[in-house]
Amino acid sequence: MREKPRFNHRGFFHAYTKEVLKPKKTMARIMPWLYYILGKKRLYKLIAKGEYDAAIGYEHLIKDFPEVESVKNDEKRHGDIVSELLE
Numbered sequence: 742m743r744e745k746p747r748f749n750h751r752g753f754f755h756a757y758t759k760e761v762l763k764p765k766k767t768m769a770r771i772m773p774w775l776y777y778i779l780g781k782k783r784l785y786k787l788i789a790k791g792e793y794d795a796a797i798g799y800e801h802l803i804k805d806f807p808e809v810e811s812v813k814n815d816e817k818r819h820g821d822i823v824s825e826l827l828e
């Protein structure tokens with residue numbers, strides 16, 4: 742059974758920065774086109790890589806903000822989920 746996230750990432754970082762983060766709508770809008778152009782296998786590999794890269798990107802924060810580890814783990818889990826869709 743997978744670890745369930747405690748809260749969303751936007752809310753998590755808002756507690757620290759007080760900034761209201763907005764999703765990247767452009768990326769969401771071009772996903773169907775990328776699916777069409779690249780195909781499922783290549784697109785899902787790119788998405789999984791983005792999730793794993795995000796996890797790595799959070800690692801440097803964990804020393805000062807140990808709570809960030811749950812966010813990092815979420816990103817790793819997202820990458821795993823997308824990767825599993827390719828199996």
Ligand SMILES: [Fe+2]
Pocket residue numbers: 792795815816819
């Ligand atoms: Fe993610």
